Every structure is written in C-alpha cells, then in structure tokens.
Amino acid sequence: MLRGETTTGPFVANGHTLMLVSRTRGLRIGGPLAGLVHVQARPAYIEVLDREGKRSVVRVHDVQRGVMTSVVGAALACARGIAMRRFYR
Secondary structure (H helix, E strand, O other): OEEEEEEEEEEEEOOEEEEEEEEEEEEEEOOOOOOEEEEEEEEEEEEEEOOOOOEEEEEOOOOHHHHHHHHHHHHHHHHHHHHHHHHOO
C-alpha cells in the first residue's frame, strides 16, 4: 500500500490563493514488472492564503462513505419490499 499527499493548485479567487490537498492511496497490482497501480484520492483540506499573507486551513469532511452506505441500504430495503410484495400477492 502506497500513501501520500497530492496538491492541486494554486488557484486565485477574490484575492485569495487556494490549494487543494488530497490524501492519496495506491495499491500495486501484479508483480514489480507489471507497473499497475490503482490510485484513490480524497480531499483532505484546503489551504487559503489571503491578501495579507495569513494562512488558514479548512478541513474537508469525507461524506462519500456515508452516502454510499445510505444508497446501498435504500436499495436493499427496496429489493426486500418488492420481494415481500410478490410473496403476499
């Protein structure tokens, strides 16, 4: 498992300089000669530099896992409801 941080930016908006920092994970697939790596990146935080040079960090919360869990739960509930409806007809 390979781990690291990647930076995207800088971007300038309304006099503020923004940089997006992501946590990156990679999984080497195959042997050392295959050279295949599956990479997954998720936002970690945004660095904001204002006009006066003051630096602040804004954390980005990971909501993907919660959303995916809700979608899978809803799909399972719908499938069970359809199966029960067919059974009691």
